[in-house]
Amino acid sequence: MPASSAGPSHCGVAIVGAGPAGLAAATRLRQRGVGSVVLIDREPEAGGIPRHCGHYPFGMREFHRLLRGPDYARRLAERAFKAGAAFLPATTVVRIAPGPELTLSSAEGTTMLTADRVLLATGVRETSRAARLIGGARLAGVLSTGALQSMVYLKGLTPFRRPVILGTELVSFSAIMTCRHAGIRPAAMVEEAPRVTAQVFARALPALTGIPLHLSTRVERIVGTTRVEGVVVTGPDGTSNEIEADGVIVTGRFTPEATLARMGHLAVDGASGGPSVDQYARCSDPAFYAAGNLLRPVETAGWSWQEGVAAGDTIADDLAGKLPQAQRGVALRVDHPALKFVVPQRIALPCEGRDAGTAQMRVTTPVRGRLTAESGGRTLWSRHISALPERRILLPLGDIAREAGDNVEFRFVGEQ
Numbered sequence: 001m002p003a004s005s006a007g008p009s010h011c012g013v014a015i016v017g018a019g020p021a022g023l024a025a026a027t028r029l030r031q032r033g034v035g036s037v038v039l040i041d042r043e044p045e046a047g048g049i050p051r052h053c054g055h056y057p058f059g060m061r062e063f064h065r066l067l068r069g070p071d072y073a074r075r076l077a078e079r080a081f082k083a084g085a086a087f088l089p090a091t092t093v094v095r096i097a098p099g100p101e102l103t104l105s106s107a108e109g110t111t112m113l114t115a116d117r118v119l120l121a122t123g124v125r126e127t128s129r130a131a132r133l134i135g136g137a138r139l140a141g142v143l144s145t146g147a148l149q150s151m152v153y154l155k156g157l158t159p160f161r162r163p164v165i166l167g168t169e170l171v172s173f174s175a176i177m178t179c180r181h182a183g184i185r186p187a188a189m190v191e192e193a194p195r196v197t198a199q200v201f202a203r204a205l206p207a208l209t210g211i212p213l214h215l216s217t218r219v220e221r222i223v224g225t226t227r228v229e230g231v232v233v234t235g236p237d238g239t240s241n242e243i244e245a246d247g248v249i250v251t252g253r254f255t256p257e258a259t260l261a262r263m264g265h266l267a268v269d270g271a272s273g274g275p276s277v278d279q280y281a282r283c284s285d286p287a288f289y290a291a292g293n294l295l296r297p298v299e300t301a302g303w304s305w306q307e308g309v310a311a312g313d314t315i316a317d318d319l320a321g322k323l324p325q326a327q328r329g330v331a332l333r334v335d336h337p338a339l340k341f342v343v344p345q346r347i348a349l350p351c352e353g354r355d356a357g358t359a360q361m362r363v364t365t366p367v368r369g370r371l372t373a374e375s376g377g378r379t380l381w382s383r384h385i386s387a388l389p390e391r392r393i394l395l396p397l398g399d400i401a402r403e404a405g406d407n408v409e410f411r412f413v414g415e416q
């Protein structure tokens with residue numbers, strides 16, 4: 001794997017994050033003839049989250065076959081390096097500034113890197129126990145799915161035998177598969193909502209693996225003296241009981257890893273948690289782009305990879321002077337509690353013959369009803385939707401952009 005500890009002081013495109021999105025963009029940029037492309041990752045190896053996910057399914061979109069996460073990550077990295085991208089491993093980008101200018105930190109010290117363009121592809125992180133306000137002492141044996149996977153798959157450790165899994169997002173089922181791989185038998189799966197969040201095929205997994213599933217159930221506190229000994233939960237009828245357990249896996253509720261954007265000069269969208277972008281994935285400083293899960297929590301690896309490919313193409317066009325300069329922006333925002341976010345947050349006009357593409361939306365609760373895009377009191381677009389949280393809703397931006405004023409609000413009217 002190519003590695004450079006010294007690294008260049010200037011490059012064509014600096015890519016922060018060597019996960020599926022960053023690696024896809026690096027490959028595409030090199031295929032498009034962009035001279036120097038530098039990938040930077042705080043981890044010692046490229047590949048991002050899939051490096052830790054020793055299970056299927058990865059790779060259908062990219063390699064037309066089912067792969068385990070580590071094999072998928074290795075293939076993506078090999079592709080990027082073969083295409084000529086350079087890699088700075090074990091190097092954290094601690095600051096971004098206009099220029100673009102990056103401050104890098106590694107075992108060798110702090111260095112500066114300037115670039116013609118920067119792509120941010122720093123992914124997401126899981127919400128911690130503290131952020132979920134779960135009571136009890138700080139005990140050994142409370143892990144996120146990512147931490148569990150890295151212990152099991154990268155270090156061969158078995159951190160507990162009977163954990164309780166909190167959450168039912170897709171990643172929660174990844175936690176089940178990781179437990180099975182390590183011979184761990186979860187004591188229960190606990191979900192606050194009345195239904196499982198993940199897609200249909202994953203819903204059967206707790207039953208198939210014999211794990212009791214508790215819906216409409218709230219975690220009150222984690223009990224124990226030094227290690228986890230149990231989890232106190234309150235069920236739908238209001239009664240509390242303690243589930244005996246020696247660990248807790250806190251899964252999902254991802255937030256974009258947008259610290260660099262937030263601490264730097266880029267606009268961040270409070271609804272998605274990621275940097276605010278236009279339909280070309282350009283940030284508020286047009287020399288910076290964003291791709292992958294950083295844009296919004298949380299997508300599949302294949303989707304993030306596709307966004308990386310698209311960002312690579314757009315940045316190559318930009319460097320060649322072929323990207324339309326924004327003369328006017330249309331701000332997009334959600335205007336109903338059931339609507340969680342819309343990405344991109346603005347449409348740059350004119351599109352000059354380019355397809356305005358699609359926007360992604362998510363909902364906060366299960367919904368059925370009419371979604372409309374309105375501007376200046378006029379309805380520009382409308383569609384019936386039936387959607388669940390964490391499912392992708394795609395909206396045609398071309399239809400919406402055509403007659404939009406300066407602002408477009410997405411509204412929702414639910415069916416009785």
Ligand SMILES: Cc1cc2nc3c(=O)[nH]c(=O)nc-3n(C[C@H](O)[C@H](O)[C@H](O)COP(=O)(O)OP(=O)(O)OC[C@H]3O[C@@H](n4cnc5c(N)ncnc54)[C@H](O)[C@@H]3O)c2cc1C
Pocket residue numbers: 016017018019020021022040041042043047048049050053055056057058059091092093094121122123124145146149171174175257260291292293294298299300301302304305
């Ligand atoms: C537990 C789990 C299981 C999953 N299982 C599946 C599955 O089975 N199939 C599937 O398709 N998808 C799965 N996913 C989703 C998939 O992993 C993600 O969609 C994908 O990894 C997103 O790619 P990305 O490049 O946007 O971000 P990531 O893969 O998160 O990569 C981001 C990279 O940025 C680096 N980074 C962050 N900040 C900095 C910084 N400041 N400086 C330097 N480097 C930085 C990180 O080290 C990381 O390598 C799973 C996700 C999780 C958490």
